[in-house]
Amino acid sequence: xxxxxxxxxxxxxxxxxxxxxxxxxxxxxxxxxxxxxxxxxxxxxxxxxxxxxxxxxxxxxxxxxxxxxxxxxxxxxxxxxxxxxxxxxxxxxxxxxxxxxxxxxxxxxxxxxxxxxxxxxxxxxxxxx
Numbered sequence: 605x606x607x608x609x610x611x612x613x614x615x616x617x618x619x620x621x622x623x624x625x626x627x628x629x630x631x632x633x634x635x636x637x638x639x640x641x642x643x644x645x646x647x648x649x650x651x652x653x654x655x656x657x658x659x660x661x662x663x664x665x666x667x668x669x670x671x672x673x674x675x676x677x678x679x680x681x682x683x684x685x686x687x688x689x690x691x692x693x694x695x696x697x698x699x700x701x702x703x704x705x706x707x708x709x710x711x712x713x714x715x716x717x718x719x720x721x722x723x724x725x726x727x728x729x730x731x732x733x
Contacts, residue, residue, distance in 0.1 A: 628692075628694075640680055
């Protein structure tokens with residue numbers, strides 16, 4: 605009958621939507637927008653070179669590197685679009701944007717490797733190194 609009375613409040617059940625939003629520190633958005641813009645500019649310059657100034661004649665091998673570069677540019681532009689949205693200041697949204705950007709860079713590097721191998725093949729036979 606004489607049980608001790610607790611003066612502690614009952615535990616509060618928290619839901620994810622109840623938690624306050626976490627934001628990126630100042631400068632993160634500007635940094636990623638600059639990085640994306642630089643690489644989009646490089647990709648455009650490379651495609652201009654690849655389409656008009658590269659040695660040799662086009663073959664289906666050139667299509668592989670060009671397709672990879674176009675996919676990379678699309679991924680970079682998606683990342684740029686996401687980074688310009690107001691929601692990108694929130695950490696979960698920002699992380700997805702960074703993922704788009706990093707995978708776009710990975711695809712771009714793959715395209716550059718294919719392009720270098722193709723130019724080397726055209727210029728020196730099938731030797732890469």
